[in-house]
Amino acid sequence: MNKNSISAGLVPSKSIFMSNPDVIHPDDSIEVQFEKAKLQKELEEANAIFMEAQKAKQEEINKKLQTLELLPMYNKVIILKYPENPYKKVVEGNIIVDYSGLFKNPDSGELDNLKELVACAKVIEVGPDVTYLKAGDDVYYDTRTCYPVPFMSLGYLLTSEPQILCVLNEGLKERFKMK
Numbered sequence: 001m002n003k004n005s006i007s008a009g010l011v012p013s014k015s016i017f018m019s020n021p022d023v024i025h026p027d028d029s030i031e032v033q034f035e036k037a038k039l040q041k042e043l044e045e046a047n048a049i050f051m052e053a054q055k056a057k058q059e060e061i062n063k064k065l066q067t068l069e070l071l072p073m074y075n076k077v078i079i080l081k082y083p084e085n086p087y088k089k090v091v092e093g094n095i096i097v098d099y100s101g102l103f104k105n106p107d108s109g110e111l112d113n114l115k116e117l118v119a120c121a122k123v124i125e126v127g128p129d130v131t132y133l134k135a136g137d138d139v140y141y142d143t144r145t146c147y148p149v150p151f152m153s154l155g156y157l158l159t160s161e162p163q164i165l166c167v168l169n170e171g172l173k174e175r176f177k178m179k
Contacts, residue, residue: 047107070151072127076163079121119143138168
Protein backbone atom coordinates (compact mmCIF):
# COMPACT_ATOMS: atom_id res chain seq x y z
CA MET A 1 0.00 0.00 0.00
CA ASN A 2 1.23 3.45 -0.76
CA LYS A 3 0.85 6.66 1.22
CA ASN A 4 -2.10 7.81 -0.90
CA SER A 5 -4.16 4.67 -0.16
CA ILE A 6 -3.52 5.07 3.57
CA SER A 7 -4.55 8.71 3.49
CA ALA A 8 -7.62 7.78 1.39
CA GLY A 9 -8.80 5.56 4.25
CA LEU A 10 -8.24 2.17 2.61
CA VAL A 11 -6.45 0.77 5.68
CA PRO A 12 -8.84 -0.09 8.52
CA SER A 13 -8.51 2.14 11.52
CA LYS A 14 -8.09 0.94 15.08
CA SER A 15 -11.70 2.04 15.85
CA ILE A 16 -13.01 -0.86 13.74
CA PHE A 17 -11.08 -3.28 15.94
CA MET A 18 -12.21 -1.50 19.10
CA SER A 19 -15.89 -2.10 18.32
CA ASN A 20 -15.42 -5.75 19.34
CA PRO A 21 -13.17 -6.09 22.41
CA ASP A 22 -12.73 -9.86 21.82
CA VAL A 23 -10.92 -9.32 18.54
CA ILE A 24 -7.16 -9.43 18.87
CA HIS A 25 -5.57 -6.75 16.71
CA PRO A 26 -1.90 -6.01 16.02
CA ASP A 27 -1.61 -3.02 18.36
CA ASP A 28 -2.48 -5.12 21.45
CA SER A 29 0.38 -5.97 23.76
CA ILE A 30 1.21 -9.61 24.38
CA GLU A 31 -0.44 -9.44 27.82
CA VAL A 32 -3.70 -8.08 26.38
CA GLN A 33 -3.73 -10.74 23.67
CA PHE A 34 -3.10 -13.41 26.30
CA GLU A 35 -5.97 -12.11 28.48
CA LYS A 36 -8.38 -12.05 25.54
CA ALA A 37 -7.43 -15.61 24.57
CA LYS A 38 -7.82 -16.72 28.21
CA LEU A 39 -11.28 -15.10 28.47
CA GLN A 40 -12.34 -16.72 25.19
CA LYS A 41 -11.25 -20.14 26.45
CA GLU A 42 -13.12 -19.64 29.77
CA LEU A 43 -16.24 -18.62 27.85
CA GLU A 44 -16.06 -21.73 25.68
CA GLU A 45 -15.58 -23.95 28.79
CA ALA A 46 -18.55 -22.32 30.55
CA ASN A 47 -20.68 -22.81 27.44
CA ALA A 48 -19.68 -26.49 27.28
CA ILE A 49 -20.60 -26.97 30.97
CA PHE A 50 -23.98 -25.27 30.37
CA MET A 51 -24.69 -27.50 27.35
CA GLU A 52 -23.78 -30.63 29.38
CA ALA A 53 -26.12 -29.56 32.20
CA GLN A 54 -28.93 -28.88 29.76
CA LYS A 55 -28.42 -32.28 28.10
CA ALA A 56 -28.44 -34.02 31.50
CA LYS A 57 -31.70 -32.26 32.47
CA GLN A 58 -33.33 -33.31 29.18
CA GLU A 59 -32.26 -36.93 29.75
CA GLU A 60 -33.75 -36.77 33.27
CA ILE A 61 -37.04 -35.46 31.86
CA ASN A 62 -37.08 -38.17 29.18
CA LYS A 63 -36.69 -40.85 31.88
CA LYS A 64 -39.54 -39.34 33.94
CA LEU A 65 -41.89 -39.12 30.97
CA GLN A 66 -43.03 -42.69 31.45
CA THR A 67 -44.44 -41.87 34.90
CA LEU A 68 -45.00 -38.11 34.58
CA GLU A 69 -48.57 -36.92 35.25
CA LEU A 70 -50.18 -33.63 34.28
CA LEU A 71 -52.86 -32.54 36.74
CA PRO A 72 -54.68 -29.20 36.63
CA MET A 73 -55.23 -27.34 39.88
CA TYR A 74 -58.57 -26.64 41.60
CA ASN A 75 -61.50 -26.40 39.15
CA LYS A 76 -59.33 -26.29 36.03
CA VAL A 77 -59.74 -28.63 33.08
CA ILE A 78 -57.17 -29.66 30.46
CA ILE A 79 -58.75 -30.08 27.04
CA LEU A 80 -57.60 -30.93 23.53
CA LYS A 81 -59.42 -29.02 20.81
CA TYR A 82 -60.76 -30.92 17.83
CA PRO A 83 -59.52 -29.53 14.50
CA GLU A 84 -63.17 -29.08 13.52
CA ASN A 85 -66.53 -29.82 15.08
CA PRO A 86 -67.06 -33.62 14.90
CA TYR A 87 -70.78 -33.20 15.65
CA LYS A 88 -72.04 -32.03 12.29
CA LYS A 89 -75.43 -32.92 10.90
CA VAL A 90 -75.12 -34.88 7.65
CA VAL A 91 -78.29 -35.19 5.60
CA GLU A 92 -79.04 -37.40 2.60
CA GLY A 93 -76.57 -36.89 -0.22
CA ASN A 94 -73.67 -36.22 2.19
CA ILE A 95 -74.56 -32.56 2.58
CA ILE A 96 -73.05 -31.21 5.77
CA VAL A 97 -75.37 -28.78 7.53
CA ASP A 98 -72.96 -26.65 9.56
CA TYR A 99 -72.02 -23.04 9.14
CA SER A 100 -68.30 -22.89 8.40
CA GLY A 101 -67.92 -19.25 9.46
CA LEU A 102 -66.93 -17.98 6.01
CA PHE A 103 -68.53 -14.73 4.89
CA LYS A 104 -67.90 -12.02 2.37
CA ASN A 105 -66.46 -9.01 4.16
CA PRO A 106 -68.48 -5.94 3.09
CA ASP A 107 -65.45 -3.64 3.63
CA SER A 108 -62.81 -5.50 1.62
CA GLY A 109 -64.99 -7.74 -0.57
CA GLU A 110 -62.78 -10.73 0.40
CA LEU A 111 -63.78 -13.94 2.16
CA ASP A 112 -63.21 -13.78 5.92
CA ASN A 113 -63.64 -16.17 8.83
CA LEU A 114 -65.82 -15.35 11.78
CA LYS A 115 -63.99 -15.41 15.08
CA GLU A 116 -64.73 -18.75 16.70
CA LEU A 117 -66.22 -18.13 20.15
CA VAL A 118 -67.33 -21.69 20.87
CA ALA A 119 -65.35 -24.81 19.98
CA CYS A 120 -65.48 -28.54 20.64
CA ALA A 121 -62.79 -30.41 22.59
CA LYS A 122 -62.07 -33.63 24.45
CA VAL A 123 -61.41 -33.46 28.19
CA ILE A 124 -57.95 -34.86 28.92
CA GLU A 125 -57.69 -34.31 32.69
CA VAL A 126 -59.70 -32.58 35.42
CA GLY A 127 -58.65 -30.87 38.64
CA PRO A 128 -59.66 -32.10 42.11
CA ASP A 129 -62.47 -29.53 42.52
CA VAL A 130 -64.19 -30.33 39.21
CA THR A 131 -67.63 -31.81 39.91
CA TYR A 132 -69.37 -32.44 36.56
CA LEU A 133 -66.67 -33.42 34.09
CA LYS A 134 -64.44 -36.44 33.69
CA ALA A 135 -61.64 -37.39 31.33
CA GLY A 136 -62.97 -38.50 27.96
CA ASP A 137 -66.00 -36.19 27.86
CA ASP A 138 -66.53 -34.08 24.76
CA VAL A 139 -67.37 -30.48 25.58
CA TYR A 140 -68.23 -27.17 23.97
CA TYR A 141 -66.24 -24.38 25.61
CA ASP A 142 -65.70 -20.63 25.44
CA THR A 143 -62.53 -20.14 23.37
CA ARG A 144 -61.79 -16.71 24.86
CA THR A 145 -61.08 -18.18 28.30
CA CYS A 146 -58.39 -20.74 27.44
CA TYR A 147 -54.67 -20.73 28.09
CA PRO A 148 -52.24 -22.89 26.11
CA VAL A 149 -50.40 -25.54 28.11
CA PRO A 150 -46.89 -25.89 26.61
CA PHE A 151 -46.47 -29.49 27.78
CA MET A 152 -44.49 -31.49 25.20
CA SER A 153 -46.10 -29.40 22.40
CA LEU A 154 -49.25 -31.52 22.50
CA GLY A 155 -51.67 -28.64 21.92
CA TYR A 156 -53.42 -28.84 25.30
CA LEU A 157 -55.53 -25.95 26.55
CA LEU A 158 -56.43 -25.03 30.12
CA THR A 159 -59.82 -23.62 31.10
CA SER A 160 -61.98 -23.67 34.19
CA GLU A 161 -65.10 -25.78 34.68
CA PRO A 162 -67.51 -22.80 34.64
CA GLN A 163 -66.24 -21.91 31.14
CA ILE A 164 -67.47 -25.24 29.77
CA LEU A 165 -70.77 -24.54 28.04
CA CYS A 166 -72.07 -28.10 27.66
CA VAL A 167 -70.98 -31.72 27.93
CA LEU A 168 -71.49 -34.42 25.29
CA ASN A 169 -71.45 -38.03 26.48
CA GLU A 170 -73.77 -40.96 27.15
CA GLY A 171 -75.48 -41.42 30.52
CA LEU A 172 -75.04 -37.81 31.64
CA LYS A 173 -78.45 -37.57 33.34
CA GLU A 174 -77.61 -40.57 35.50
CA ARG A 175 -74.14 -39.22 36.23
CA PHE A 176 -75.47 -35.80 37.21
CA LYS A 177 -78.38 -37.44 39.14
CA MET A 178 -81.04 -35.76 37.03
CA LYS A 179 -84.47 -37.26 36.33
